[in-house]
Amino acid sequence: MRAFADLLDALIYTRSRNAKLRLIGDYLVGTPDPDRGWAMAALTGSLDLPAVKPALIRALIEERVDPVLFALSRDFVGDSAETVALLWPEPEGEKVVAAALTLSEVVQVLGTISKSDAPAALASMLDRLEADERFALLKLATGGLRVGVSARLAKTALAQAFGLDVDAVEEVWHGLMPPYAPLFDWAEGRGTQPTPENVPVFRPFMLAHPLEETQVSLDDYAAEWKWDGIRVQLVHVAGETRLYSRAGDDITHSFPEVARAFATPGVLDGELLVKGTAQGGEGGAGSFNALQQRLGRKLVSAKTLEEYPAFVRLYDILFDRAEDLRALPWSERRRRLEAYAAGLDAGRFDVSAVIEAASFEALEEIRAGARDAAIEGVMLKRRDSPYVGGRRAGLWYKWKRDPLNADCVLMYAQRGNGKRSSFYSDFTFGAWTDAGELLPVGKAYFGFTDEELKWLDHHVRNHTVNRFGPVREIDKSLVLEVAFDSIHESKRHKSGLAMRFPRISRIRIDKPAREADTIAGLRKLVT
Incomplete structure (x- = not known):
């Protein structure tokens, strides 16, 4: 835990992106497996330790410290983990010298322990650690590091540290499980590059820059509505279907009717929406408020499925069966998407329409008049743009409606x-x-x-x-x-x-x- 605690402490006090990349890279190069793999899982939000909840931690500290003192200290410090780490008392009696806790040991214990045994196990670990290590442990356990590091930045640091292509890392990331042994074997030359063949993995979304004062020519750019749902990627490979959120989270279980309806091999990009009611939006899409009734549910009742039926408005196609289309220009991918979508269930999938406008000024008027419940603005996509992960200048723009x-x-x-x-x-x-x-x-x-x-x-x-x-x-x-x-x-x-x-x-x-x-x-x- 010492090296991981030092890393978190350094990241908290470092504002520079390049400095953060170096700190993470140095840690990954200098830390053995599987600790560095678990650290990457924590930094990218891929680590889940369900036995430890904030209420459990609060109960532990209130058994050892006056609850009023804790509440006042928490109010002043502004972070529960830091407050508990600082207030946690030294264990009574003669301090037993124990072997240093490793990150792997912490994950192994907290990842397999029952909720009833978790309080004693967590307290025992906190007794063995210094204040900054306790802070790292609590942040790790609750899943909220808040050290100014995005998942993309952590993956970029790994790629730079080992001379890999970050897009290649992203390509296989969601097909691997922590602590990512095959990834580090590849990085250090002990194994071959992992591939996403026959695994429904997530591919990074192509993102857009805000359109600020710039005007673009509609000869070069196509315009579509920017729908107000949640961006999803649909993947069907080797008989398996997955729905991924923009963050790469698997949300298949929350929208089982959409997953069941997508059984054609391929990878699509679209906006997950719910069908509108009598006051619903254009094209049958309801408001985001209606979609919220479906978000975050692990089990979806028959009543919810009936009242808030979900569908996907398709934006793009990445794979048509096994064929990778991402290098093709948008105009060609659009043609392929329309052909592909023609074979899908029309009740669950449709294609986002291209907005017909004679000029940018005409498009501006169309956008200004859009107050549909499910329209967030306009997307402008360069007609010759390939599909590339992340934001690339000049390719896609988002032009949100005025607030x-x-x-x-x-x-x-x-x-x-x-x-x-x-x-x-x-x-x-x-x-x-x-x-x-x-x-x-x-x-x-x-x-x-x-x-x-x-x-x-x-x-x-x-x-x-x-x-x-x-x-x-x-x-x-x-x-x-x-x-x-x-x-x-x-x-x-x-x-x-x-x-x-x-x-x-x-x-x-x-x-x-x-x-x-x-x-x-x-x-x-x-x-």
Whole structure:
């Protein structure tokens, strides 16, 4: 654990991307198997230790430290793992000198132990470690490292450290299991390169750059709608079907009806949506709010399948049977996609239509008029672009629709986490009912500058009228201009409304709270 703890500590205090790559690369080169493989699993979010939950850790520390002291310390530090690591007491009696814990030992124990035995096992490990090692252990156990390292960056560090092509690593990553022995055998010349043949592996998605002030020629670029669902990759190989999310997570079990309907060998890229209701979106697509009823479910009931039937709007084709099409230009892949899709179940799959526009200006008008529940904006794809993983300049652009805006009243605030743990940075805001009652319509924790955050924090502290645990109730005097992508009906919120991607765009100290927007006015924006 010592080397892994040192790595996490160094990554936390390193802002430079290149420095992070070197730190991870040096660790991987200097650490033996299988520890380095488990470290890569942790850095890429591929490690699951289900026996340890935050509630278990909280119970352990509250048995050893006054709960009020822990709560106050957690509020000040802003991170539960760091707080527990610092407060954990030395074991009573003579300290037993034990062999140093290895990362592999930790994973082996916590990965196989029962939930009933987990508290004693975890406490025993924490007793053997120093504070920074305890922090690393707890982060590892709960799966949230938060050290500023994405899965792609970790894989890039591995590739650079061993002279591999990062796209080749990505190609086989999801077909391998931690601690990735075949990958390191290949990296160090002891084995052959793993291949994805006959395994339904995930391939990296092609991503888009935001279209900012640039205009492009529609002679060179094709336009499609950017649908507001979740990006998925469908893979059918050797009789097996998998659905992968943008992060490469296997979500097949959450959408069994889609998986069953995809039985033609190949790999497709598309947007997972649910069918619209009577108020549904263009082309039969419902809002993201409707899709949320299906997300994250391990078991899907027959009622849910009936009420929120899923389908995929197809964007691209990577493989047609065993033929790799990624090097072909978009225009040719589009032709192949349409031919391939013609043989699929039309109730579960359709092809995202190309938007016909005579000029960029005409496209701009079409985009401005799109307020469909399931449309997030427009995609612009270079007609001669190959399908390449990641973002490549000049190939694909995303042109999101302009956000909606509302003036809302600040109601509640809560401290943030990590570097924001000393600031009130999570803000709940509301709108007025016809009866003059203020009801929450959203929560935002970004959109403001560092200086605005300091101003808001000062306002919260000076205008608190009540406290509910970590939450402060604020007098109803400050108006915030809130930008959001869309707003939907919601049975889970007292106001009956839920905003999609709300963020604070302006502090309206010039506007009286009574002149803020109403629930009735926001309801007119529901899509």
